[in-house]
Amino acid sequence: MAKIKVQSLTKVFGKRPKQAVKLINKEKSKDDILKETGMTVGVNQASFEVEEGEIFVIMGLSGSGKSTLVRLLNRLIDPTDGNVWVDGEDLAKISDKELREVRRKKMSMVFQKFGLFPFRSIQENVEYGLEVQGVEKSKRSAKASSSLELVGLKGYEDKYPDELSGGMQQRVGLARALANDPDILLMDEAFSALDPLIRKDMQDELLELQEKMEKTIVFITHDLDEALRIGDRITIMKDGSIVQVGTPEDILTNPADDYVKRFVEDVDRSKVFTAENIMVRPETVNVEKDGPRVALQRMRDTNISSIYVTKRNKQLSGIVHVDEVSQAVKNKHTDLTPYIHKDVPTVTPDTPLHDLFDLSSTSRVPIAVVDEERKLKGIIIRSKVLAALSGNEVTTNESDS
Template sequence: MSKINVEGLTKIFGKKTKQARELLNEGSSKDEILQKTGCTVGVNNASFDVEEGEIFVIMGLSGSGKSTLVRLLNRLIEPTKGSVQLDGKDLAKMDTKTLREVRRTDMSMVFQKFGLFPFRTVASNVEYGLEIQGVDRLERREKAEKSLELVGLKGYEDKFPDELSGGMQQRVGLARALANDPEILLMDEAFSALDPLIRKDMQDELLDLQQTMKKTIIFITHDLDEALRIGDRITIMKDGAIVQIGSPEEILTNPSNDYVEKFVEDVDRSKVYTASNVMVRPETVNIEKEGPRVALKRMRDANISSIYVTNRNRKLLGIVHADQVSDLVKNNKDDLEEVLEADVPTVTSETPVTEIMEMLATSGVPIAVVDNDRLNGIIIRGSMLAALTGVEVNEDGSVS
């Protein structure tokens, strides 16, 4: 069972919601409904699941409905129709007391504006939610200190918010949300107000924290680079409706429509792609049954100057070069091991492209992609450039 299940969630703001719903069902656009009824469609029939422990990013431009959607998830905004289930329990059917308890213990929100009390210390700000719940003073102080240590603010407990940088204040906001030890974090444009460098640091901080916390995180952003950087899956919204849900790679490589394609056209793919996205099928020679003449022929046919050597199980043994193999043939020798070069540049299929680019710049041979000793592909400059510019690369390295 998914941690969160959303079915047909819709929110219409205004007085003529019944008429607006009818128009919505007939396929009228958000602008048409506003013109005819004066109602605003905040969210239009959103359905999705969020798995436990994943970072699920909801993104879109201003007015797309992403912030309304996240507030529907904890019923800060009441839905017009549809359901939100948390561990199989429908939030719409909860009474006020039960819902309040869910917000206090199961879901915490982190906002773009830090909302810190200037007259309270950092620790006192983090304790605030626990204080409202009536948690004992010593216990809430202990939990606050633990949360502050998690976000890298140990030693700042007795400082005041105006003594901290913007990034540090956002960490206090995150620590406050973590102090309740919630199962779910709702983060609404949490890093948008930060300077670019601090923002990147906070993204790294969140990813590092997630390695130990394993929280279910729903993260709202208008920044595609941020979404691609931190999201396990991404939902893209337009005019209140979901237009695509997918992994960062799926969003980049298979946009569902022109709107998503326009969104991703200027994305720096090197921040998202790994070796598996840019590798091509390698030319190889099997040392257990093939010798110098076969190796030389394959290099001539493929117009390459070196070829990787494997055994019958495709275990990578090394590389041989055309001039050395040609000398073996001239001297009527049959053992490729005489010229086998075992020290070759290798990466795994999960190695980020940003790391591979520097290797390619200094390597005189293709980069071998090896997983569990098995050669799965090679990376050449042409395949790297083609993938990063959005050109489709064939298995042999040619482009379509």
């Protein structure tokens, strides 16, 4: 079951919203509805699901409806139509008291503007939400201290907001949200007010925190690079409607329409694609059962000059080259082991494309992609790297070593 399920969620701003909903159902555009009724469609029949533990990014230009949508998720804004379920519970059907409990204990929100109290210490700012809930001093103090340590601000408890940089203030805002230990974090343009370098640091910080916390995060941004960098999946909005939902790779390689194409055409793919995205199935031989003759035949059959060698569990042993294996066959050797070169280029599946370019351009052999147990997952050939950088697809499975 999805952590958050949204179905046909709609918000119309104006005096006669039901009239506008009728026009929406007739597939009238946002501009047409504004002209006919004077009402503004903030969100237009949005439907999607957010899985537990994922970072789900909602992005779009100013006026696309993304900030309205995130406020509909916790009913800071009441929907005109549609439903939001959290853990299977319909938020439209719960009482105001129950809704307050959901906001306090299940969902926390981090805004673009830090919203810190200038005359409260950092510790007191982080404790504030717990204080409002009536949590006793010792417990809220312990939770606040733990949250500050989590975001790297241990030792700053007695400082005041004006003594901290913008990035540090945003960490305080994040710590305050985490102090409630919510299942869900709603982050509305949380890093947009920060300088580019600080913003990148905060993105890294969020990804590192997520590895520890495993929260469900809905993140709002207008920045595609930010969305691609942190999102497990991305929703792109236009004029209140959802245009496409997909993984970063889906968005880049299969844009739903011309609007999304224009969004992604200038993206630096080297920062988005990873080794896993471009690796191909390798030809291999098994050192425990295959000898020089099998290795030579396999290289001839596939027209390659080197072949990777593995053990039975696919653990990488190294690579052998055609000239040396040919000599082994001439000498009637049956053991491949003496001809294995163990010093081979390796990367992990999550290695960014931009880190592969120099390696692939200088390596005489394809790059091996291995997991934590050094099992061979695939290989990367030079043409695949170049094709991914240019935005073109490569379907060949040949090695260019």
